[in-house]
Amino acid sequence: MKKGQTKIQEMAFVLIAIIVFFAMVALVYFSIRLSSLREDVTTQREQAARETVRKLSDIPEFSWAGCSNCIDLDKVVMLKERTTYNNFWNLDYLAIEKIYPNRTARECTPSNYPDCTTIKLINKTANYGIPVSAFVALCGFDATYNDVKCELGKIYASAKTIT
């Protein structure tokens, strides 16, 4: 093999090595970008779902006058007893839970209300998945305060349209 041919061969090898090197770098770069993009999409979807669930607190059946994102708990307890509302919302699961102050967990009924924590309004199927939750203020008349009292709670909802 002539000296010139050897030089050309060397150069070809170096070029191939450089191309392979840059291809690997590009691969690493795009895999990092893609993973961060996926993460962003998941976060955006999660936030949108939380906002949707929170909007439920503003519907007239739940809303507390004079405060957005506040739920009238007295209304909700009454609503639970009304079977006509069972198919009113296109949801598989809808519940409201008191978070703070801490109490012993138990389902609300007209007899134990307000000394309870959870009001399950809809529970159509056992396989509703992980419900999306959002913080809300739960307001109602409190006998010990002899006044309106708002507590911290969460609204949980699950449906194919939410996730």
Added chain:
Amino acid sequence: MRKIKKKGQEEIVGFVVIIVLVAVVFLVILGLYLRQKAPATQKESIDVKQFLESAMEYTSDCITGPTYLSLGELVRECYDNADSMCSSEESSCGVLNRTLEGLIETNWRYGPDRPFKGYIFNSTYSSSGSYGEEVLFIAKGNCTIGRIGAEHPIPVLPTGSVSNSLEICL
């Protein structure tokens, strides 16, 4: 002899160029990797925002007038008159501090073995004339790596507002 030396120099220059190229590419990758990790230092969280909004509506056990004060009203009260007392003989700022700690620590349980390492709550009054007057500051746990947080402003008459920010440390 001179020709061999020149060829050797060329080889060294080529080697140095390749090393520099590899170093630059490595630095770019490292930069990208670190930038991807960086947003964790402060990330806006809808969960924390909703928590703050709802917490400000929470009715505290402080009564100074005809009705019990909500946490938002208590922030205003604490700013307007830090020495004001509730009917229970506890200061309004003390009740605010205690209630907020209870609310935050029930929802964002923190500790070295938990997903959340601590939290920072900061209430600051600002208006067109002044800036950054601290109303309340609570910091608990270990806040070093990353944080998620949100801000919730409360208007204070006539022209100011109290900005309440909560940062949860990861």
